[in-house]
Structures are given as structure tokens and as C-alpha cells.
Amino acid sequence: MLVRRLITVAGLVIALSVAGCAPPLSYPYTPTPRAVALAATKTPRPKPSPIPARTATSIPIALAPKVMAAPVDTPEPAQIRAVDPTYIAAVEPDVTGTPVATLSAASASPTPGYSRTLAPGPAAISIRRGLTTARIVALTYDAGADRGDAPALLAYLEGAGIKVTFGMTGRWAESNPDLVRRIVLDGDELMNHTYDHRSLTGLSTHGPYLSRLDQIQEITRTEAIVQSLAGVTMKPLFRPPYGDQDESVLQAVAAAGYRYSILWTVDTHGWLGASVSQIVDRSRLGAQPGAIYVLHVGLRSKDIEATPLIVNSLEALGYRFVTVGQMIGLSGH
Numbered sequence: 001m002l003v004r005r006l007i008t009v010a011g012l013v014i015a016l017s018v019a020g021c022a023p024p025l026s027y028p029y030t031p032t033p034r035a036v037a038l039a040a041t042k043t044p045r046p047k048p049s050p051i052p053a054r055t056a057t058s059i060p061i062a063l064a065p066k067v068m069a070a071p072v073d074t075p076e077p078a079q080i081r082a083v084d085p086t087y088i089a090a091v092e093p094d095v096t097g098t099p100v101a102t103l104s105a106a107s108a109s110p111t112p113g114y115s116r117t118l119a120p121g122p123a124a125i126s127i128r129r130g131l132t133t134a135r136i137v138a139l140t141y142d143a144g145a146d147r148g149d150a151p152a153l154l155a156y157l158e159g160a161g162i163k164v165t166f167g168m169t170g171r172w173a174e175s176n177p178d179l180v181r182r183i184v185l186d187g188d189e190l191m192n193h194t195y196d197h198r199s200l201t202g203l204s205t206h207g208p209y210l211s212r213l214d215q216i217q218e219i220t221r222t223e224a225i226v227q228s229l230a231g232v233t234m235k236p237l238f239r240p241p242y243g244d245q246d247e248s249v250l251q252a253v254a255a256a257g258y259r260y261s262i263l264w265t266v267d268t269h270g271w272l273g274a275s276v277s278q279i280v281d282r283s284r285l286g287a288q289p290g291a292i293y294v295l296h297v298g299l300r301s302k303d304i305e306a307t308p309l310i311v312n313s314l315e316a317l318g319y320r321f322v323t324v325g326q327m328i329g330l331s332g333h
Contacts, residue, residue, distance in 0.1 A: 119212075124238065124253035126245065128263040130290030130327035135319045137291045138327045139310075140264065142239065143176075144169040144197040145298035150179050153297070153304045154186060160311060164188050165324040166297075167239035167262075170195035170222030177229045184230040189323040191237040191262055194218040195225075200249045204242035215252035223256075236260055237324060262324055264294035268310075270303035271296045279306040284313045292324060 130138070143150070143166050157164060166183055168190055173180045183190065195218050199205040210218070219238065226234055236259035240249065243263050253261050266286035268279045279302060283293060293310075295303035311321070 118247055119251060121251055122254045123247060123250035124258055124261045126250060126261045126263060127292075127324075127328060129265045129288075129292055130324075132290040132327070135289055135317075136322045136327065137287065137289075137293060137314060137319050138322055138324045139164040139293050139295060139307075140167055140191070140239070140262070140324060141165070141295045141297050141303070142167040142193060143172045143179075143297040144193055144241070145172070145296070145300065147176055147179065148298040148301070149304045150176070150297050151182075153307060154179070154182055154188075156308060157188070158186055160308075162311065162321045163323050163326075164321070165191055165237070165262075167191040167193040167294075168222070168226070168234075169193045169197050170225040171197075172297075173222065173225050173229060180226060180229045184232050189237070189325055190226065190232065190234045191239045191324070192219055192222050192226075192234040192256075192258060193239050194241055195221045197241045199242050199244045200240055200252070201244040201246055203244045212248070212252050212255075215249060216256045219253065219256040219258065234258075236330070237262055239263075260328065262292065265291040266293045268293065268295050268303055268306070270301035270306070271298075273300070274302065276302050276306045276309065279303060280309045280313055283310045284317070287314055287317055287319060290327060292327070 130136070139162070141153070141164060163186075166188060168180070172193075194200070198210065198218065199207060200210050200215050200218070202209045223234055226232065235257055238253050238256075238258040238260065239262050240253075245253075245261055250261055265288070266283060268274065268282050270279050274282070283306075286293075295301070295307070297304065314321075
């Protein structure tokens with residue numbers, strides 16, 4: 001029995017030694033001629049190469065870190081500022097850095113043969129932002145091109161319980177009397193946007209500076225059209241086409257019976273072909289108490305398509321919506 005156990009133990013020690021799991025046997029080993037021949041025919045296994053250090057040029061495209069481009073026209077906090085509601089006779093940047101065509105009578109070159117000497121009398125007050133600390137904003141839609149998707153916009157605003165302000169031209173009102181009446185019935189607000197959207201100063205269109213009489217007629221003609229269609233006045237709110245105005249224009253606006261010339265704080269750039277996501281981003285980034293947004297009605301602009309997303313993003317920031325009249329504290333608005 002003892003002999004069998006010793007033989008078994010010796011066999012296990014030999015097996016473990018061969019497998020590399022135990023130290024080699026202490027007695028000398030002489031390889032046979034066949035073992036020597038087999039060893040001579042084996043090809044040694046190459047050592048693995050070290051992993052090279054990863055360089056910028058060796059990173060696969062799929063693994064390369066993405067470099068995000070800086071947003072275009074993203075307003076800095078310093079650009080978002082309160083603007084005095086009284087007229088400022090200078091070229092002023094709006095909240096997004098886009099120049100607003102507001103010029104002084106002294107700096108602009110008058111049309112030959114026409115003098116723009118300021119006459120005595122009141123001038124309309126130019127407003128770019130409501131002076132308030134409340135988280136309220138005003139959405140305004142300029143309607144001077146085609147009908148676009150205005151019926152869908154009105155349906156959405158009615159369902160959402162939001163009132164907005166439309167800057168409407170007389171020509172657009174003549175072409176869309178049903179929409180004018182519906183806007184009034186829905187309780188939305190109107191601003192006079194001249195009859196045919198001509199620049200009153202010629203600055204943005206490189207056209208002539210309109211005479212005082214022509215400026216007043218552009219405004220009063222639209223007022224008469226809207227009164228005949230919907231039985232309401234657009235006073236006291238006026239919006240100059242392209243934002244072009246100077247002291248003389250503001251006097252003409254006042255002479256036509258309008259107290260306020262409404263510019264804007266945030267331009268969505270829908271009229272410039274901005275995408276829905278760009279429009280929403282600009283609206284969100286430009287949000288501030290009292291902000292006045294300018295959007296557009298027309299097939300060229302995606303402002304109407306973006307409106308529900310604008311509303312959602314601003315409501316998420318705690319803002320609610322008012323008309324321009326409510327923003328500046330007009331009675332009855």
C-alpha cells in the first residue's frame with residue numbers, strides 16, 4: 001500500500017513539473033535525440049509589439065473628440081441692456097448685435113431738393129424694450145408680405161390663450177380682410193406699419209427720403225383701411241418699416257396721431273431665412289424682462305412654425321406673454 005502511494009505522488013509531481021505549475025525536478029534530465037530534433041524545427045513565437053502612444057493624427061475619426069463651433073450671433077449678457085424709452089438719435093445695435101436703422105437728421109444725407117429741418121411740435125416716443133423687472137415679453141408679428149400660415153398662427157394663439165401684437169401694412173390688410181377681422185375678434189393688438197412698407201428715410205432700401213406729407217399719408221391711409229375693415233383704430237402704436245426712423249419721422253408719426261414708435265429687442269431673423277432651431281435659440285438667448293420680439297408673417301419666414309417652440313422655451317424660463325400695449329402700460333390694453 002505504501003509503495004502504491006509513493007508511486008502516485010511521484011507521478012503527480014512529474015505531471016505538475018511538465019505543466020509549469022511546479023518547480024522542475026531536481027534530478028538531471030538528458031533529452032532524447034527525437035526531442036532535440038523537434039526543438040530544432042519549432043519557430044520561436046515573436047514578442048508582442050508595445051502599443052504605440054496615440055497621437056492627434058492617429059485618432060480614428062469616429063473616436064476623435066468633436067469640436068463644437070461657437071453659436072452664431074449669440075448675445076453676450078453685456079449686450080442685453082435696458083434702453084431708455086425716449087428716442088435716442090443714433091445708430092443703435094439691438095440685443096443680437098444687428099444694426100437697427102435709426103439715424104439722426106443731422107448725420108443723414110437728405111434727398112436733394114428736400115429739407116428735413118425739424119418743425120416745432122411733439123415727436124413720437126421710440127420704444128425698444130419695456131422698462132420692467134417682471135418676467136414678461138411681447139411677441140410682435142409684422143404682416144406686410146403674403147398671407148403665409150397666419151390662420152394656423154391665430155388658431156394656435158387662441159388655443160394657448162396668448163395675445164400678441166401685429167404690425168400690419170395697409171396693403172396686407174386690403175388683401176386679407178378676413179384675417180384683419182379675426183385678429184381683432186381674437187383680442188390681439190394692431191400697430192400701424194405704413195401702407196406699403198416703404199422706408200420712410202430710404203436708409204435700408206437706398207431709396208428717397210419721403211417728404212413729411214408722404215410719411216403722414218403712409219400712416220393715415222393704413223389707419224383708414226383698418227377702421228373700414230374692422231372698426232378699430234391702430235393708435236397709438238406705430239412700427240417703422242425696417243426700423244428706419246429719425247427725429248423728423250417721429251414728428252411725422254406724432255402728427256399722424258400716433259404716440260409710440262415700437263422697435264424691438266430681439267429679431268428672430270426669420271425674415272432672413274433662419275431655421276426653426278435658430279429662431280428658437282435666438283428667442284431664448286435674447287429673453288429678458290420687457291423684451292419685444294419681432295417675428296414675421298409670410299411664407300419666406302419660419303417664425304410661425306417656430307412659435308409654439310418659442311412659447312415653450314420662454315415659459316420654461318418663467319416668462320409670460322403680453323401685448324405691447326400691456327407692456328408699456330396703456331389703459332384699455
